[in-house]
Amino acid sequence: MKRINGKFFVAAFRKAxxxxxxxxxxxxxxxxxxxxxxxxxSNMSAAMIEACEYLDRLKKDDLVSVLESVKTGMLMGAxxxxxxxxxxxxxxxxxxxxxxxxxxxxxFTEGLIKAKEIAYxxxxxxxxxxxxxxxxxxxxxxxxxxxxxxxxxxxxDEMVKTAFDTVEKTPSLLSKLKEAGVVxxxxxxxxxxxxxxxxxxxGELEVDNLIQQMPQAIGSSxxxxxxxxxxxxxxxxxxxxxxxxxxxxxxxxxxxxxxxFLEEMGDSIVMVNQDEFIKVHVHTxxxxxxxxxxxxxGFLQKVxxxxxxxxxxxxxxxxxxxxxxxxxxxxxxIVVISPGDGLADVLKSLGVxxxxxxxQTMNPSLKDLYEAISRMEPDKVVVLPNNPNIxxxxxxxxxxxxxxxxxxxxxxxxxxxxxxxxxxxTVYNDDSDTQELIEEMTQAADAVTxxxxxxxxxxxxxxxxxxxxxxxxxxxKDGLLGSGKKLDKLVQDSIKAVIGxxxxxxxxxxxxxxxVSEETAxxxxxxxxxxxxxxxxxxxxxxxxxxxxxxxxx
Numbered sequence: 001m002k003r004i005n006g007k008f009f010v011a012a013f014r015k016a017x018x019x020x021x022x023x024x025x026x027x028x029x030x031x032x033x034x035x036x037x038x039x040x041x042s043n044m045s046a047a048m049i050e051a052c053e054y055l056d057r058l059k060k061d062d063l064v065s066v067l068e069s070v071k072t073g074m075l076m077g078a079x080x081x082x083x084x085x086x087x088x089x090x091x092x093x094x095x096x097x098x099x100x101x102x103x104x105x106x107x108f109t110e111g112l113i114k115a116k117e118i119a120y121x122x123x124x125x126x127x128x129x130x131x132x133x134x135x136x137x138x139x140x141x142x143x144x145x146x147x148x149x150x151x152x153x154x155x156x157d158e159m160v161k162t163a164f165d166t167v168e169k170t171p172s173l174l175s176k177l178k179e180a181g182v183v184x185x186x187x188x189x190x191x192x193x194x195x196x197x198x199x200x201x202x203g204e205l206e207v208d209n210l211i212q213q214m215p216q217a218i219g220s221s222x223x224x225x226x227x228x229x230x231x232x233x234x235x236x237x238x239x240x241x242x243x244x245x246x247x248x249x250x251x252x253x254x255x256x257x258x259x260x261f262l263e264e265m266g267d268s269i270v271m272v273n274q275d276e277f278i279k280v281h282v283h284t285x286x287x288x289x290x291x292x293x294x295x296x297x298g299f300l301q302k303v304x305x306x307x308x309x310x311x312x313x314x315x316x317x318x319x320x321x322x323x324x325x326x327x328x329x330x331x332x333x334i335v336v337i338s339p340g341d342g343l344a345d346v347l348k349s350l351g352v353x354x355x356x357x358x359x360q361t362m363n364p365s366l367k368d369l370y371e372a373i374s375r376m377e378p379d380k381v382v383v384l385p386n387n388p389n390i391x392x393x394x395x396x397x398x399x400x401x402x403x404x405x406x407x408x409x410x411x412x413x414x415x416x417x418x419x420x421x422x423x424x425x426t427v428y429n430d431d432s433d434t435q436e437l438i439e440e441m442t443q444a445a446d447a448v449t450x451x452x453x454x455x456x457x458x459x460x461x462x463x464x465x466x467x468x469x470x471x472x473x474x475x476x477k478d479g480l481l482g483s484g485k486k487l488d489k490l491v492q493d494s495i496k497a498v499i500g501x502x503x504x505x506x507x508x509x510x511x512x513x514x515x516v517s518e519e520t521a522x523x524x525x526x527x528x529x530x531x532x533x534x535x536x537x538x539x540x541x542x543x544x545x546x547x548x549x550x551x552x553x554x
Contacts, residue, residue, distance in 0.1 A: 001152045001201060003102040006063035010055050011205045013070060016196030017048035018207045023192050029458075030185035039389070040185035043080035043363055047087050048193075050077020050365070063101055067094035075396065076370070079363040080389040082131065082186040084396055085119055087366075089135055089190070092118030105155045109146060112139035123392075129174025131186035137166045138194070156198040163191040180460050235266050235283040238306040239290055243278045245298040254297055261293055325377040327353040331430050332437065333376030336384040336421055337364060340543030343418050343511060343550075350425035359418070359544065363390055369397035373410055380434055381410045382441070384421040391416075411438050418544075419450035419509075419552035449505070451476055451494050451551040456483065472548070488524055491549060492531060498553050499535070508535050509552040511542030516549070524549075 004012070020027075020041070027041030054073030058065060071094045074087035096114025097103055103111070116139040120126050141162050142155075149155045167187045171178040248254045258278070262269045266284030278298070284290060287305050294300070327333035334352045338344040339359025347355055354372050358364040373381050381401075385394045391414050398410035411434070415421045424441040432440070452475045460467045462480040467473065474481040474494040481497055484490045491510075499505050508528070512521040518541065525539045542550055 002150050003104055004063075004108070004152065005061075005102050006066040007061040008200075009063060009066050010058075010061065012197045012200035013048075013055070014052060014207045015200040015205060016193045017045070017052055019192045019196030019199065020048055020189055021045050023189075027185045027189045027192075030182045030188060039080060039363060040082045041189060043078075043083035043389075044086050044186065044189045044193075046079045046365055047074045047077040047083040050074065050367070051090070053077075063097065063103070064099055067097055070094065075400070076365065076367040078366045078393060078396065081123075081392045082189065082389075083363070084366070084392045085122060085131060085186065086190070086193075087396075088122040089115045089119045089131075092116065105146065105149055105152060108152075108155070109139070109142040112142055115139065127174065129170040129172075129177060129187075130184050131190045133170065133173060133184075134163055134166045134187045134190050138163050152201045156194070156201050160191070160195050160198045163194045167191050179462060236285050236307060237283070237287045238304075239266075239280070239282050239284055239287040240302075240304040241278075241280040241291065241294055242301040243280070243294045243298040244301050245278060248297070258294070258297065262290070265290055325375055327376045327378045327381075330378050331380065332434065333373075333378040333381040334384070334425070334428065335369070335372045335376065335381060336425075337386045337390055338418060338421075339386075339545065339547075340511075340514065342541035342543040343422075346422060346511075346540060347425060350422065351428045351430065352425060358390065359387055363387070363393065366393050366397045366400065369394055370400050373397060373401045373408070374404070376408075379407050379409060381408065382438070383410060383412050384415045384424060384445075385412065386415045386418040386421040388416045409434075413438065413442050413445060415445050417450040417452065417550070418511075418542075419448055419550055420445040422509075422552065423448035423554065447554065449477060449498050449553040451481065451491075451498065451549075451553065452547050453487070453491060453494070453549040453551070454547045487548060488527060491524065491551070492528065495528070495532065495535075495551070495553065499532075505553050506534075506536060507538070507554045508532070509538045509540065509554075511540050511544065511550040511552075513542055513544045513547050513549065515545075 024041035024045050027044070028039060030040070051070045051073030054069040054076075055066065058069045060066075067090075071087075071091045074090045078084045078087040092115035093111040095118065096111035097107060100107055112135075116135045119132055119135050123132065126132050138159055142159060146155055146158060149158065167183050170184040170187050171182070174184065177184055245251070245254075255278070259269070262280070262282050265286060266282045269280075269282045278294075280290075280294070282290065291300070291303065330353070333354070335354045335356065336347050336352050337358040338347055338355045339357075339362070344355040344357075353376065356364045356368055356372050358368070369383070373383065383394050383398065385391045391412065394412050398412060401408050401410055413424055415424060424445040427440045427444045429437065429440075454473055454475070456467045456469050456471050456473055459469050465480065465483065467483045471483045471485055472487050472490045473483045474490050476494070476498065481494045482490060484493070495508060510521070510525065510528075512518075512524075521539050521541075525537050528535075528537050544550060
């Protein structure tokens with residue numbers, strides 16, 4: 001193949017999306033911090049899927065229209081730094097191709113060069129050892145060494161080899177990757193995208209149903225959820241089980257029998273058998289019967305049952321109110337990202353107008369933030385991302401809103417934790433001059449010292465300290481504070497380490513997560529109060545996943 005047209009590019013792009021999705025979990029696991037919040041694979045996949053949906057709605061298949069749809073869809077679906085940078089790679093590629101109806105390998109290389117330029121320009125401080133490096137090396141290698149290659153199959157064979165070779169070198173370019181013992185997640189994701197194009201060039205154009213399943217895996221907008229539950233809500237309970245299987249003389253027969261049973265009991269069935277475990281997802285009206293059936297073949301490791309009709313009513317209620325503007329009568333509209341319901345309640349009590357659900361593993365898309373900002377009635381809007389992986393998305397959303405409505409002024413205060421966001425909101429005064437307000441909120445965010453307590457999902461090494469899988473981890477402003485097997489002790493040691501450096505601290509606020517009971521949190525508060533008599537402690541339910549405690553020291 002020596003030329004690619006728009007129709008083939010659509011098929012190749014879908015294959016690239018499928019290849020990325022198939023390796024999403026592997027990419028998510030390539031996290032520098034060994035904590036359960038890797039989301040690069042999901043963020044990149046969200047951008048690819050949104051672009052696929054834009055292509056589904058496209059009525060033309062000329063290359064210019066196809067690349068325009070990809071460019072727009074990628075941007076609107078972008079989540080986190082990785083998703084935004086990936087969207088800029090495809091934006092640059094589209095600009096590099098220009099108005100061509102077909103592309104040769106030479107023109108494709110021109111697109112890669114422009115993709116590299118735009119991607120680097122999108123990041124304030126580009127870091128080598130990331131997907132940017134892969135993009136740069138691939139583009140420059142193609143420009144210098146692939147000029148004689150006219151056949152796309154040979155061209156992509158060389159490109160994919162270069163991409164994966166560069167991925168393996170990322171630890172040598174970025175010390176934190178080397179210390180953690182991983183390659184860069186975004187870099188590997190980009191390499192898989194190139195590999196998807198390679199497979200398409202070789203004739204493997206059939207796309208697995210992974211793409212159809214992906215919107216459920218990465219989350220959906222409220223509007224889309226409402227559409228799903230209105231059209232497809234047949235059963236009441238979403239039931240998930242993890243079952244540790246007993247030994248069986250005929251495991252395949254057991255597995256087939258269980259699958260047949262589930263098909264009789266409900267729909268949306270996913271059943272995965274790995275080693276001695278079976279993971280089950282099913283929508284049913286009789287979760288008790290399903291639990292009882294699986295108890296005959298093993299013991300329950302985990303059970304989760306949600307009433308979808310209750311969720312349906314809640315979401316439809318939200319959708320009914322979706323057209324209402326927020327921040328009525330105010331000078332400044334405030335949009336924040338919150339990982340938990342309790343945290344959202346605290347933020348709203350301090351004057352926040354709109355909370356977007358998000359955080360680690362669930363970065364909101366550019367479209368989510370664009371819609372939230374657009375729905376603010378005031379022309380001045382302040383956004384608190386509360387996560388380093390959301391700051392770039394928030395800036396791109398602000399640019400998109402300003403392009404649509406030049407009268408809307410959007411200010412991004414680059415809060416990196418929800419603790420910083422809450423601290424910023426404590427000084428919020430809507431009557432203040434805008435610049436004065438931004439300065440005061442930024443200073444308040446900088447003044448707080450955050451501690452986040454989670455657990456390690458794999459063995460790792462950070463700052464020369466070895467961390468074992470399953471240990472609790474404390475993360476501060478500058479990285480790892482400590483780790484250990486006892487949760488309460490780690491909390492105390494972390495607080496002690498912070499106040500040892502900053503003796504002027506007076507108030508400690510602890511937000512406990514969804515995996516911590518109110519009783520457990522209250523006991524911790526008693527212990528902390530007796531051990532740190534000079535400090536005042538406040539305990540609130542944060543409701544955040546993955547993090548047992550989010551601590552704010554002021």
